[in-house]
Amino acid sequence: MKPVKEGLRLARLMMVLSSISPLFILWAIRGNCLIPEYWFLGFCLFMVIAPSLYLWRRIVIAKKQKQIRPIVVGKAEDHRDHLLVYLFAMLLPFYSADLSVWRDLAAVLVALGFIVFLFWHLNLHYMNILFAVFGFHVFTIYPKTDDNPLSGKTSVVLITKRVAVPSKEQIAAYRLSNTVYFESGGQ
Amino acid sequence: MKFELNAIQTVQFGVGRDDGDEHAFHCVMVDDAVQTALGEMATETWAIMRQLTNDPVRYEPSEKYSGCEHVYLPLDDDLAVRMRNLHEAVNLDIDQNALNDTEAMFCYFAKFTDARGWKLTALRRATQFKGVLKSRLLWQSGDALRLMDDRVFKLDKDFDLLIDNQRIHILRPSGFEFAGKLQEAILGAVAGNVATLHADLPFVQFAGIQDYASTHPRAARYLASIRSQQEVAKIDRQHLINTCDATGVEITLNGRELIVSERHIMGFLEVLDRRRYEVKLVPNAPEQYRAPSRTRLS
Numbered sequence: 143m144k145p146v147k148e149g150l151r152l153a154r155l156m157m158v159l160s161s162i163s164p165l166f167i168l169w170a171i172r173g174n175c176l177i178p179e180y181w182f183l184g185f186c187l188f189m190v191i192a193p194s195l196y197l198w199r200r201i202v203i204a205k206k207q208k209q210i211r212p213i214v215v216g217k218a219e220d221h222r223d224h225l226l227v228y229l230f231a232m233l234l235p236f237y238s239a240d241l242s243v244w245r246d247l248a249a250v251l252v253a254l255g256f257i258v259f260l261f262w263h264l265n266l267h268y269m270n271i272l273f274a275v276f277g278f279h280v281f282t283i284y285p286k287t288d289d290n291p292l293s294g295k296t297s298v299v300l301i302t303k304r305v306a307v308p309s310k311e312q313i314a315a316y317r318l319s320n321t322v323y324f325e326s327g328g329q
Numbered sequence: 330m331k332f333e334l335n336a337i338q339t340v341q342f343g344v345g346r347d348d349g350d351e352h353a354f355h356c357v358m359v360d361d362a363v364q365t366a367l368g369e370m371a372t373e374t375w376a377i378m379r380q381l382t383n384d385p386v387r388y389e390p391s392e393k394y395s396g397c398e399h400v401y402l403p404l405d406d407d408l409a410v411r412m413r414n415l416h417e418a419v420n421l422d423i424d425q426n427a428l429n430d431t432e433a434m435f436c437y438f439a440k441f442t443d444a445r446g447w448k449l450t451a452l453r454r455a456t457q458f459k460g461v462l463k464s465r466l467l468w469q470s471g472d473a474l475r476l477m478d479d480r481v482f483k484l485d486k487d488f489d490l491l492i493d494n495q496r497i498h499i500l501r502p503s504g505f506e507f508a509g510k511l512q513e514a515i516l517g518a519v520a521g522n523v524a525t526l527h528a529d530l531p532f533v534q535f536a537g538i539q540d541y542a543s544t545h546p547r548a549a550r551y552l553a554s555i556r557s558q559q560e561v562a563k564i565d566r567q568h569l570i571n572t573c574d575a576t577g578v579e580i581t582l583n584g585r586e587l588i589v590s591e592r593h594i595m596g597f598l599e600v601l602d603r604r605r606y607e608v609k610l611v612p613n614a615p616e617q618y619r620a621p622s623r624t625r626l627s
Contacts, residue, residue: 294420
């Protein structure tokens, strides 16, 4: 069987950038002595607003085009702990990094580039503090184990307002990417 | 049909690809206009089926069908295994690159769910769908015609078959046989069919028939068809001998066992499948016929 490609590269990249937008909010508050205030603030604001707008647009397009995929739940795991890992492993170290020397700033930006690439490559673009702010939970949905050779075998991420996702349930969710889905009405 | 076509909730589109040894089915995302068109195709297919007959007969692999005939096959039938797998498959992988290799594409399909949660799967051979790619398409730009550079696919007016939770509703039997890889399935089922028939007809020696049918698809189709008949076990040995005699099928008797020579295996299977018969309309001049296609009178 040929491997399935993830697709939607730009959308996933913008979702990753959106996921690190809190870092740019913190940097904007801290300011930087190397770059003029209006350039630095403008850059931070752009990195906060543009990716989040793109994410919002992606959701709107998915709804408008009815890009719905019925997902049958085999097993669901709540991954709120991923958000904590993301906060402590990425956001706080970068926030506390010293940006007062050009070389340090360059090193931080390159390190951030590595992180973005890894998040993009490993399909971790679902980790976004905005979802939590709006009351969404993130679940990893593992497929049903059946004997059908055609059934999908890859797990997907579901962003939903449900607090629990029972197994065997079929959920119609909008596609944000081939591995991340968004349920707008679930409570 | 166990599906409400006027209450479609979700539509998934996909293509079937021949990836070497196996048939793979991948979903491809489509926008709401395509989803609406697919729903209309399913509705049109069901309308054509109902125009042909409201009381379809069961599909028989040995029957020679015309291009469009409304027949059905229960979803739990052994011959329906590939289509059943497609219908019951969940969380099909999405692969937007599935359309890249058009040579490998053999069918396209749509999976619907309705307001009650019932499912419907519709499938069509991809001949027309990818056929447009070989044409030079033009589009009007201002006052001039230009060659279209984009890759264009074409949806048909209807599907070859619809699958609900109970039956495969077939409009084009050839499409069903192609997409369901029926020839392979039937050849693969020869041993099982012979075992079942031998239990029902212990007075027939099936060893030679099994060897022959393993390499002759038509004979294998007859076996599959005969096996699906409910009256097989009621066949009377003497009546069978008489019919073979009347229709020119040579058999030899070894005690109570009937042995069919290789030259007459097809004839013997035709007798069992009610396709070889004698008519006596002219006195003293019985006529023998073979029926590639026949319909039982109720």
